[in-house]
Amino acid sequence: MKSIDKPKVLQIKDIRNENEFIKTFVFEYPLNSKPGQFVMLWLPEMDEKPFSTSYDDGKEFWITVFKVGKFTEKLFDLKVGDQVGIRGPYGNGFKLKVNQHLVMVGGGCGSAPLFSTLREAKEKNCKVDFVLGARTSDLLLFQKRIKDFDNIDLHVCTDDGSEGEKGFTTDVLKRILDEKIVDMILSCGPEVMMKKVSEIAFEKSVKAQLSLERYMKCGFGICGNCTLDPTGLRVCKDGPIFDNEILKNVADFGAYHRDSEGKKEWFGACKVR
Amino acid sequence: MSDLSINFCGVKFRNPLVLASGILGVTASSLKNVIRNGAGGVTTKSIWLNPHKGHPNPTMFGTEHYFINAVGLPDAGIEKAIDEIKPLIESSEDPIIVSIAGGNKQDFVDIAEKIHVVNPQILELNISCPNVEDQFGRPFACVTVDAGELVKRVKEVSKNVPLVVKLSPNVNNIAEIALECEKQGADGINMGNTFGPGLVIDIDIRKPVLHNKVGGVSGPGLKPLYVKKVWDVYSAVKIPIIGTGGILTGEDAIEMMMAGASLVGVGTAVYYRDIDVFSKMVKEISDWCERSGVENLEEIVGAAH
Structure with a gap:
């Protein structure tokens, strides 16, 4: 189906407070x-920014947003019935096959697009280990909704140990890969975490798909702001989901992203969560 | 197999399709990717001496008939160009046209002087962006004496590097402006920048869609207007032309060349046919040449006059 390329104005049907920093807009x-x-x-x-859908059943869709700056603060002020513009859907999406054993690794708000794959995983009779991580228990996203799916082993971890296991998602991932035969890892979250996921996947020879986030203008592959070095792949069009084999050759991955003028900004020593 | 190569200002392009400035030109890797996808040459995003902020989003969107944008010429300045564009030019087998921009005339002279460090093969003077009028006033390309004066001053510092001036279609005396640029030393004309500015209002929100409110319009519906501008410029000057605007197919490119363009700028087509539009168009041009018995593509430049 063709995407909408001129903003389509939609009313917010519902707003759910997931926690202090995360809201879902329906x-x-x-x-x-x-x-x-x-x-x-x-x-x-104000502005226009990219957000993954966290649910879409063909009748309604959700986006789940972490409050990180001016734009998301303004979005958080909106009420049910308020209007926003939507363009899309854009990008490639995760690729699932039938009867796979999947490990999903979601850090913080990164669990949103992974949650959206659960319906398809169920339809395709996939077995899922879902590693849900956050800094602290308050920030765990969609814990109950994920639990409600059958055929899912949910592994909760927090940096501070306030819920589930104390530790990082990547530690849990390693353990799962040691114990089980896994066909595919899907991951979304802070890029420093995903870089680690990518390394573990190579170490254990398991395929992985990772979801990248970059500053975007057009969303449909023409402006060039979200292109990766040295291949020139466009996160908006060739991604945002990339096979690990492709990311192996991407210099930006886990290292830097670009601002609206195209200048490199290096990822800080940001904590894996 | 017909020869599609074009000699433009002494630089050889393996085919006439050149990525227009502002499209996929933020990084060297992206420009390289466009070349891999079949472009005969690429144009960088307009480079400023100092970092320049563009407009907030929405900066662009497209419909079946037109594309509108007001990106506002964002750029990280000459330092980034040295980091990225210089190695690209040194390693590329295909020509890289370096586009430069400024707010006032002195800015253009300054960047034209400094840009030598990246060893440009061709310089393109972007004096026609319709999306920074609030900041800098009417584009210099719309006033004959301004365009001429800028070409003259830049030519004084740009030494032997061929200078192409990108003109605006939003004038009714394009022949006069192009002729003045030629007189003042321009080596080529890019005809041209986007039309407008235009305005699109969302009727539910009751506000303009683009953050900058107005934006330059391009796309397939405007092709006849661009072909006419190129026709007029070709009639007025002897220097070669890059015909840009509304070109989506190989047949469109051939039409533009028959109007007088030596090279054809391709930009918005990436939206309509994706990044491999270049190789698709090369094939379409090649097929047409075979069918028409054209052995050397250069022979069709201006053929409709």
């Missing part, structure tokens, strides 16, 4: 996004 619209795809969300006279 829209009643047949967007038909695939898991891992994203939309450009427009706040008139």
Whole structure:
């Protein structure tokens, strides 16, 4: 189905407070996004930013947003019935096959697009180990909703040990890979975490798909702001989901991203969560 | 197999399709990727001496008939160009056209002087962006004496590097402006930048969609207007032309060349046909040449006059 390329104005049908920093916005619209795809969300006279869909059943879709700056603060002020513009869906999405054993590794708000793949995983009779991590128990996303799916082993971990295991998602991932035969790892979260996931996947010779986030203008592969070195692949069009084999040759991955003027910004020593 | 190569200002392009400035030109890797996808040459995003902020989003969107943008010429300045564009030019077998921009005339002279460190093969003077008018006033390309004066001053510092001036279609005296640029030393004309600015209003929000409110319009619906501008410029000057605007297919490119373009700028087509539009168009041009018995593509430049 063709994407909407001129913003389509939609009313917010529902807003759910997931925790202090994360809200889910519900829209009643047949967007038909695939898991891992994203939309450009427009706040008139403010800006427009990319967000993955966290659910889409063909009748309604959700986006789940972490409050990180001015744009998301303004979004958090909106009420049910308020209007925003939506373009999309854009990007490639996660690729699932039938009867696979999957490990999903979600850090913080990165669990949102992974949650959206659970319906398809169920339809394809996949077995899922879901590693849900956050800094602290308050920030664990979709814990109950994930639990409600059958055929899922949920592994909760927090940096401070306030819920589940004390430690990082990557430690849990390693253990699972030691214990089980896994076909595919899917991951979304802080890039420093995903870099580690990528390394572990290579170490254990397990395939992986990772979801990248970059500053975007167009969302449909023409502006060039989200391109990766040295291949020139576009996160918005060739991604945002990349096979680990491709990321092996991407200099930016886990190292730097680019601002709206195209200048490199290096990832800080940001803590894996 | 027909020869699709074009000699433009002494630089050889293996085919006439050149990535237009502002599209996929943020990084050297991206420009390289465009070349891998079949472009005969690429143009960088306009480089400023100092970092320049663009507009917030939405900066662009497209419909079946037109594309509108107001990105606002963001760039990280000459330091980034030295980091990225210089090695690209040194390693590329295909020509890299370096586009430069500024807010006032002195800015253009300054960047034209400094840009030598990246060893540009061709310089393109972007004096026609319609999306920074609020900041800098009417584009210099819209006023004959301004365009001419800028070409003259830049030519004084740009030494032997061929200078292409990118003109605006938003004038009714394009022949006069192009002629003045030629007189003042321009080596080529890019005809041209986007139309407008235009305005699109969202009727539910009751506000303009683009953050900058207005933006330059391009896309397939405007092709006849661009072909006419190129026709007029070709009639007025002897220097070669890059015909840019509304070109989506190989047949469109051939039409543009028959109007007088030696090279054809491809930009918005990436939106309509994706990044491999270049190789698709090369094949379409090649097929047409075979069918038409054209052995050397250069022979069709200006053929419709």
